[in-house]
Amino acid sequence: MIHVAILGFGVVGSGVAEVIAMNEKQLERHLGIPIQVKKILDVRDFPDSPFASLFTKDADDIFEDSEITVVAETIGGATIAYELTKRALSKGKSVVTSNKELVAKHGVELMQLASKNHCIYLFEASVGGGIPIIRPLHRCLAANRISKVAGIVNGTTNYILTQMTESGEDFNSALAAAQMKGYAEKNPSADIDGTDARRKISILASIVLNGAYVDSDLIYSEGIAQVTQQDISYARYMDGKIKLLAIFLHPEDGQNSAIVAPHIVSTDEPLSVANGVFNAISVRGNALGDAMFYGQGAGKLATASAVVGDILDAALHKDRAAHITTWFYADEPVLAPHKKSKVKALLRVSVDTKDSEINVAVRGGFSDRIDGVVPDEAAYLIGVDGTLTEEMLDKAIRMIPGFISRIRIY
Amino acid sequence: MIHVAILGFGVVGSGVAEVIAMNEKQLERHLGIPIQVKKILDVRDFPDSPFASLFTKDADDIFEDSEITVVAETIGGATIAYELTKRALSKGKSVVTSNKELVAKHGVELMQLASKNHCIYLFEASVGGGIPIIRPLHRCLAANRISKVAGIVNGTTNYILTQMTESGEDFNSALAAAQMKGYAEKNPSADIDGTDARRKISILASIVLNGAYVDSDLIYSEGIAQVTQQDISYARYMDGKIKLLAIFLHPEDGQNSAIVAPHIVSTDEPLSVANGVFNAISVRGNALGDAMFYGQGAGKLATASAVVGDILDAALHKDRAAHITTWFYADEPVLAPHKKSKVKALLRVSVDTKDSEINVAVRGGFSDRIDGVVPDEAAYLIGVDGTLTEEMLDKAIRMIPGFISRIRIY
Numbered sequence: 153m154i155h156v157a158i159l160g161f162g163v164v165g166s167g168v169a170e171v172i173a174m175n176e177k178q179l180e181r182h183l184g185i186p187i188q189v190k191k192i193l194d195v196r197d198f199p200d201s202p203f204a205s206l207f208t209k210d211a212d213d214i215f216e217d218s219e220i221t222v223v224a225e226t227i228g229g230a231t232i233a234y235e236l237t238k239r240a241l242s243k244g245k246s247v248v249t250s251n252k253e254l255v256a257k258h259g260v261e262l263m264q265l266a267s268k269n270h271c272i273y274l275f276e277a278s279v280g281g282g283i284p285i286i287r288p289l290h291r292c293l294a295a296n297r298i299s300k301v302a303g304i305v306n307g308t309t310n311y312i313l314t315q316m317t318e319s320g321e322d323f324n325s326a327l328a329a330a331q332m333k334g335y336a337e338k339n340p341s342a343d344i345d346g347t348d349a350r351r352k353i354s355i356l357a358s359i360v361l362n363g364a365y366v367d368s369d370l371i372y373s374e375g376i377a378q379v380t381q382q383d384i385s386y387a388r389y390m391d392g393k394i395k396l397l398a399i400f401l402h403p404e405d406g407q408n409s410a411i412v413a414p415h416i417v418s419t420d421e422p423l424s425v426a427n428g429v430f431n432a433i434s435v436r437g438n439a440l441g442d443a444m445f446y447g448q449g450a451g452k453l454a455t456a457s458a459v460v461g462d463i464l465d466a467a468l469h470k471d472r473a474a475h476i477t478t479w480f481y482a483d484e485p486v487l488a489p490h491k492k493s494k495v496k497a498l499l500r501v502s503v504d505t506k507d508s509e510i511n512v513a514v515r516g517g518f519s520d521r522i523d524g525v526v527p528d529e530a531a532y533l534i535g536v537d538g539t540l541t542e543e544m545l546d547k548a549i550r551m552i553p554g555f556i557s558r559i560r561i562y
Numbered sequence: 563m564i565h566v567a568i569l570g571f572g573v574v575g576s577g578v579a580e581v582i583a584m585n586e587k588q589l590e591r592h593l594g595i596p597i598q599v600k601k602i603l604d605v606r607d608f609p610d611s612p613f614a615s616l617f618t619k620d621a622d623d624i625f626e627d628s629e630i631t632v633v634a635e636t637i638g639g640a641t642i643a644y645e646l647t648k649r650a651l652s653k654g655k656s657v658v659t660s661n662k663e664l665v666a667k668h669g670v671e672l673m674q675l676a677s678k679n680h681c682i683y684l685f686e687a688s689v690g691g692g693i694p695i696i697r698p699l700h701r702c703l704a705a706n707r708i709s710k711v712a713g714i715v716n717g718t719t720n721y722i723l724t725q726m727t728e729s730g731e732d733f734n735s736a737l738a739a740a741q742m743k744g745y746a747e748k749n750p751s752a753d754i755d756g757t758d759a760r761r762k763i764s765i766l767a768s769i770v771l772n773g774a775y776v777d778s779d780l781i782y783s784e785g786i787a788q789v790t791q792q793d794i795s796y797a798r799y800m801d802g803k804i805k806l807l808a809i810f811l812h813p814e815d816g817q818n819s820a821i822v823a824p825h826i827v828s829t830d831e832p833l834s835v836a837n838g839v840f841n842a843i844s845v846r847g848n849a850l851g852d853a854m855f856y857g858q859g860a861g862k863l864a865t866a867s868a869v870v871g872d873i874l875d876a877a878l879h880k881d882r883a884a885h886i887t888t889w890f891y892a893d894e895p896v897l898a899p900h901k902k903s904k905v906k907a908l909l910r911v912s913v914d915t916k917d918s919e920i921n922v923a924v925r926g927g928f929s930d931r932i933d934g935v936v937p938d939e940a941a942y943l944i945g946v947d948g949t950l951t952e953e954m955l956d957k958a959i960r961m962i963p964g965f966i967s968r969i970r971i972y
Contacts, residue, residue, distance in 0.1 A: 171849045175707055181772050182704045282850040288694040294592045295870030297585055362591050422856055425832045439581045439867030440692040446832055447853030457849030460705030
């Protein structure tokens, strides 16, 4: 019998208990022996839960129980979860988690601690919810040199952008609708401002770099609060949709870069299939070419199924610490400064803007003027073709008096 | 040092040698020790190959070499490849392969042989080329009960259907174009008639059934040679595309079924993003919901990268036989008879067909008449809504004098 403990009985934690109960036979077939949740830690009481008898408020009940070999941390955040994860790993108990904040912030320390204590720290559910992406990236694509990971990794913002696109609502109404449906939290800022997506792409980037830690705080990000119906119209004109993309580039020649920002994504691009709360992550390998992983990026059971997948793995491989390459702090910076990245974008300028003003602002780097996209608007569009850096584009924009807005193009 | 041998230096085999050479450092980082191709078996001579010094025509050079622990079988077919795989496994050497014919035909015996000899038989590259699908299905989704796998798993037919859709060519010209580009073989029948797709879905089905072997010969299949421009027009009218789908259904209640046939796939359906030689495989789990895996289903380096991924896994886990659940022959039939499956379809009937003839043919199960889809054609369409079985639909069709053609709907 494999004995598991769950730390935190919120949405994901209760989902983990449910998935284990619901798919008991399937799990036993996979493991060769039965698996059971033995204890659940939560400060709250759940007298009506089918798992009521398993609750404890004392973490020692779990950490001092030598039968418990795998712990699912589904508390979230980087405070209590951090302390409890360290304690579990120090006791040689493998920890699996959906907690992207903790992995993005303290992944190096926690993986090194796991390695030292001959147990493992797994976090498949931290990116893409139920979509298998961490393990495929690390294991199945190990034969490739990965040069790009780009994804729609935040379901809340994708739901809002999809609503804005399909119903014509503005950002605030779409956000309110998302909150009503439970797709956005009361305080949605970590989703809306790109923080959540930044954490996720930093995790994927650290895996691509064979464990060299990419600090999410160093990734440039823009949220979706500024996206307007005009942007959506322009995207539509270009046969595209506005998506919040998290991108990590690891070119063979040149420096690594990462960004989280709204982008126009062409409908020809496979990533564009991810609508509503769905996520999609595209990976480019030097042998594989392009591959994409698509599915529910959030949701109780979907995320829980990824946590349980990790529990199985931890149970089967307790003795093997080298499961995911242990992360480390690299000596050199792993990301180039954002301002040095090349950028493709669409600028919106007032109709009063003269071609000469555009030409003075920058020589080259701009493609043709595009008129009349939105009939009632006194503006036209200028394409920026990807030869300018972010810094050069910022400078150019400051020199164009009629500048209204910009949106990046994937 | 991990020493590898390659059996068969064709497209995939030479790709395996190239990927190992090209990504040497990446592979060493992953394994912790260097990896090298030590010998290549082929009856042909390759004096100008960069690997010229590694060739042998004598399989014993490989099987008697105790340093070689992993063998990549990239011969294809189920004759010589079968014999050599058995010999390698009998010697305790793990075998990895892209050979779907061999896995679909002799997978049970080969996996049992591997298990007996404490080595492993892996075949990630046998389905979906470079797309990680076997391992995600087996490992990452282990926490789910999978109820459906549906995919575009044959690049040749998808290329032909995409050509027919985008350029208006008929089947024969599109096939000729695919042959010119190297996307179809001179004798393309195994692709065109659905045999290849049948083998692949049988492999995925056997994994979903936790190793209960699904014989590909028992799967009903229709190829794409009968697909016409009319079918494509009707699909377009329904906002869809014609795709050769391989489907395995494993409902919670009811019997398993499998089919390979052209289907109308809605453009809202994520699978529809797979155009040209790309593949896409959709999986439904009871916790995960729907997920999809997309990428290059064929191609030298893409397929080779999946083979090399398996080589790494075999090298790291030589001692663990239970990597993929060993297949077995189930006591009961694992598939229900095709004629008992429910079917959604679109029937094309001549304009002379009377509503009463349709009504006599079958009571219920038909949705409304759809007129005027193709202006110049003296035909109309009848939707079949999924309540009829294949057998009932066949019977109904025989009773409709003006019946012209049918196409299934996904």
